[in-house]
């Protein structure tokens with residue numbers, strides 16, 4: 336459902352701005368999955384594919400107002416939505432003492 340809304344939103348945005356040309360548009364919906372792709376002539380694009388189990392992989396990209404090429408790829412499956420991009424913030428490294436503690440806990444599981 337989300338992807339259908341996303342595609343509709345993108346198509347609506349394209350329709351609202353007549354200066355933007357669609358370079359490529361693919362929408363393939365099958366009984367066992369789907370794939371879609373939209374490429375605009377201003378550097379914006381998105382594509383996604385998914386299976387019947389609801390697993391989805393995709394990419395979306397655009398040129399930021401600062402002129403930077405933003406690209407986010409993602410996977411959505413039983414582990415949730417997992418975006419990846421050089422531009423996404425990353426957590427600080429886990430402190431050495433915490434890593435040691437986790438290794439100790441793993442090596443010495445509590446007895447029931």
Ligand SMILES: *[C@@H]1O[C@H](CO)[C@@H](O)[C@H](O)[C@H]1NC(C)=O
Nearest residue numbers: 348349352355375377379398
């Ligand atoms: C490209 O066009 C889309 C659709 O009109 C718009 O949402 C997006 O902001 C545009 N990107 C740039 C860099 O102008």
